[in-house]
Amino acid sequence: MFNASMPTSPGSMVNQCKFEEDEESDSKDIFITVDNPESHVTAIETFITYRVLTKTTRSEFDNSEYEVRRRYQDFLWLKGKLEDAHSTLIVHPLPEKFVVKGMVERFNGDFIETRRKALHKFLNRIADHPILSCSEDFKVFLSAQAWELTTYKKQGPGFLSRMGETVRAVANSVRGVKNRPEEFTAIQEYVEDFSNKIGSLDKVTQRIVKEQKEYLEELKEYGPTYTLWSGSEEELAEQLKGVAGCIERCCKETEEQVGHLSDTLVPVLHEYVLCAETLKAVLRRRDNIQAEFEAKNEALATKKVDRDALKEEIDKLEDRVEWANNALKGDWGRWQRSMRGDLKSAFLSTAEKNVDYYEKVRYKIL
Structure with missing residues (x-):
């Protein structure tokens, strides 16, 4: 049935979407911003880090605000940990590590900004999730300094354990499921x-x-x-300049x-x-x-x-x-x-x- 109060113009519908998002934000208790990309050059590699700012009222955090720097591989680690711990929850995707399209330079300003926005969205999707946001790995990612995060990463399952899980997954995939629910x-x-x-x-x-x-x-x-042409055609000069101006505005x-x-x-x-x-x-x-x-x-x-x-x-x-x-x-x-x-x-x-x-x-x- 048609609802007479429904917004009818594209602009009003977009504003309605934003209003609904604002209402949802009232119940949030963790806010994350990814910004301020910085380039780092070492003898081995060149990479970008991003500042991750967190504000939260959650009791499991020792402080209400955190500021850390993270590189792409740290985000990749977090995604992997969440998928390992919650294999059938939908973890929001990260942007691809490399962009081949037109051989875009990996440290091009536009590429870095596009990646920053995607990483920002990735973390906020996790923050909005009722289960993933309670992960200890997520908490460490947001709060630990770089050296602490490196130490924490080393506490994960060993290589042989991960290999065993991979072998089982491959075996189950080959075997296939017989009675999948409709x-x-x-x-x-x-x-x-x-x-x-x-x-x-x-x-x-x-x-x-x-x-x-x-x-x-x-x-x-x-x-x-058209502008150049107008200089040599006195009788058409006004019209040619008009066309040039129109093209410029277009x-x-x-x-x-x-x-x-x-x-x-x-x-x-x-x-x-x-x-x-x-x-x-x-x-x-x-x-x-x-x-x-x-x-x-x-x-x-x-x-x-x-x-x-x-x-x-x-x-x-x-x-x-x-x-x-x-x-x-x-x-x-x-x-x-x-x-x-x-x-x-x-x-x-x-x-x-x-x-x-x-x-x-x-x-x-x-």
Whole structure:
């Protein structure tokens, strides 16, 4: 049924989204800012660190404010730890380590700023999560100084332990799951479909931005030609200068529109391309847990010795499967709400900017 109070214009709908976000922020108890990137050059490598500022009212923190510096590999470590501890929770993706697109320089200012924004969003997604935000690893990441974090990292599971987990995961993946619940099959089909669609949108949008930038560069060369021409055509001078002025104003509006696409739509689309891959990995891990449980049950049916020990192991695996399923179901709904809010805001903002752009360009031409 149509709701008469629903905002009807793109601008009012975007403002409504922002208002809802402000309401949610009232219940937050941890706020994180990633800023101030710095370049570091050593004899071995060159890398960027980012300042991470945290303000919190949580009792488990010793202080209410923290300031630390972190490099990309620290964020990567945190993501890995969260995924290891909570294999079927959806940990927000990090930006890729390298950008091949056009061989972009890794220490280019635009690249660093784009990465900073993505790292900022990554940490705040974790901070908003009811389970991940309570992780001890997350607390250490936000509060420990660099040398303390290095020491803490060394306390993790050893190489052989990690190898054993990897071997089991591969074995379960090869074995496959036999009786996946229908709801997870439906989620998997949705994710595959979503991945294909968001991937296509991402590629097309990036191609549009590239072509628009090329068009803009040509447009910038186009205007001055009319200005030069006006100097040798007295009778057409006024009209030629008018065309040059119109092109100059169109250049300005086009530059703003391309910048908006690059800053607003492209990052969100690509972020959810990465999210789709994260979801596929989570679903694989859920299947691996169930596959291990099924394999142990089959072994129990054929094994004649050590049945009590095996039964105890199966009971633990059954609990693990149940926890994994419940965790994923809860996170799935949370992820969908977040995804739809992000894409809705980006699409509405882009539509509003496009309308504004074409109205201004049309007005300037007329």
